[in-house]
Amino acid sequence: MQKFKQAYTNNNWLNASSDYRVKAGYCWLCDSKPKVSWRFLCWNTLNIPKNSFIFWVIMHQRLLTKGRLVRMGIIVDGSCDICTAALEDHEHLFSDCQYVRQCCALFQGREAETPFFYE
Numbered sequence: 001m002q003k004f005k006q007a008y009t010n011n012n013w014l015n016a017s018s019d020y021r022v023k024a025g026y027c028w029l030c031d032s033k034p035k036v037s038w039r040f041l042c043w044n045t046l047n048i049p050k051n052s053f054i055f056w057v058i059m060h061q062r063l064l065t066k067g068r069l070v071r072m073g074i075i076v077d078g079s080c081d082i083c084t085a086a087l088e089d090h091e092h093l094f095s096d097c098q099y100v101r102q103c104c105a106l107f108q109g110r111e112a113e114t115p116f117f118y119e
């Protein structure tokens with residue numbers, strides 16, 4: 001609070017020439033963060049808000065994967081439920097999992113490297 005009081009007096013918000021605005025105070029209080037390149041993919045008018053939020057959570061690597069739950073001490077077994085080959089984390093879920101690779105190959109219309117569905 002002391003920091004904000006100092007800013008209130010130093011930024012001439014007490015003077016009549018520049019009125020205090022909540023937006024100005026909030027911008028001053030928060031550190032400026034770099035804009036990420038994927039922000040328009042996430043927050044645009046064509047996306048469903050729920051999907052935008054999930055995308056945002058994924059990009060910040062905050063999904064409650066089993067690997068994350070293991071680190072929190074909530075569960076013990078963090079292996080992937082689909083392939084059971086590795087710890088279920090973001091990298092595994094979206095790129096390393098054999099099942100995901102095969103799904104991507106099918107969506108792209110190409111042959112999968114190693115068939116997983118028929119094992």
Ligand SMILES: [Zn+2]
Nearest residue numbers: 080082083097
């Ligand atoms: Zn997997």
